[in-house]
Amino acid sequence: MGHAPVVTDVAALLGDPSRAAMLDALMDGEARPAGELARRAGVAPSTASEHLMRLVEGRLLVVEPRERERRYRLASADVAELLEALSRLGSEAPVNSLRAAGRTEALRAARTCYDHLAGRFGVAVTEALVARDVLDIRDGSFELTDDGEVFLVDLGVDVAGARAHKRVFARACLDWSERRPHLAGALGAALADAALDQGWVRRRPNDRALRVIPKGAAELRELLG
Amino acid sequence: MGHAPVVTDVAALLGDPSRAAMLDALMDGEARPAGELARRAGVAPSTASEHLMRLVEGRLLVVEPRERERRYRLASADVAELLEALSRLGSEAPVNSLRAAGRTEALRAARTCYDHLAGRFGVAVTEALVARDVLDIRDGSFELTDDGEVFLVDLGVDVAGARAHKRVFARACLDWSERRPHLAGALGAALADAALDQGWVRRRPNDRALRVIPKGAAELRELLG
DNA sequence: GAAACGCTTCGGCCCCCGCCGAATGTTCCA
């Protein structure tokens, strides 16, 4: 009757700080070698190797053997969503250190959630698109209108490419810091690509946080009315 | 760095079987006394009490003091949703019983994984096919090239028959012992059939393990270059 | 009151598992 055993397997994997740090480092959807993940988690390479093995066996990560190294990445967008869901539930936790607070604030402002935009920026863009009738919100999901498709293509979003993907086209992802939905799915990823291409935002190195470029943001605000 | 610490706190709570069983018993939204939850989880009342305290501190449960007892219930629907999300991700994993597979050398060497080749042999064949450009690896999935189709047909693989199936044609299956992908799906099954037909490997009775026939392996190695 | 019930706290046991360093493979580069 219960699905408890299935839950524990996955949750136990996520319950270790080192493993969670590795997963967090992979939340941008990139593939990273084991050594870098060990460094980020602050453990010895041998320790990281064991953790990565378990994460792969638990189907949370996939491994891509390279020439001399092995690169790990999140197994799917589902994993990223799960981590977001966990963050949402745990985000009431207090922040003690000032440095950590700064990082948190940067993440709250703008970040990538796996491969799409999140944080205040991501939610704002999504809501602007809804207000402009580019997106229809339909019981927890998004739908792209005909006019909206034209609009997004003008914005430089590869809508056709997004449609070609097998994954869900446009879905809602509940933002853990804003507690409001932002655009996810293939279209969300395409929008994020456009945002980076057009220079509205830039990636910060070694971080999921995004830097919002003032000029780009102003231009975007203009376009979105 | 991201929100990893927040994730671990919640996930660690869910990662324990006893706690998960208690949460599972509360998934209907009802409030239940500690004693009943202890019984359901199969632990002593004292043990359950500690778990329940931690779950309340972690804001996953709320407690309602009654006259003589204390009733616990899920703190919110978010908790239930999170448990559902975890189950969904956990149940995606193929039944592929890691534990029951044992650690016998025979299984590591060569075996069937459902209906396709796995173990060192399965991975080696797959990687040889990739190296020979028979298969293209495309973000965790395989694609059969035009030249590759000719090659496999020459090898005795019923590619047309595999295409006729409704199931996924060529997919990657992560090898539990090698931790590298091997070919699965309809094409993987057809390849395994060919391997048995041509005598490269033979089934062991009452076992998933395969015996690699030296002559067959040599012949195969010749063909694969 | 005293006994029964429900839950929690405390002390102690033990196993799991996260951690490291050293050794081993594998691949690439002089």
Add this chain to the structure above:
DNA sequence: TGGAACATTCGGCGGGGGCCGAAGCGTTTC
């Protein structure tokens, strides 16, 4: 053909935490 870079396996250590039984405290019932 060595050596360097990268990753993994192995052996062993140590701490955290899950577990129980006994004891403590509040409430209900006789």
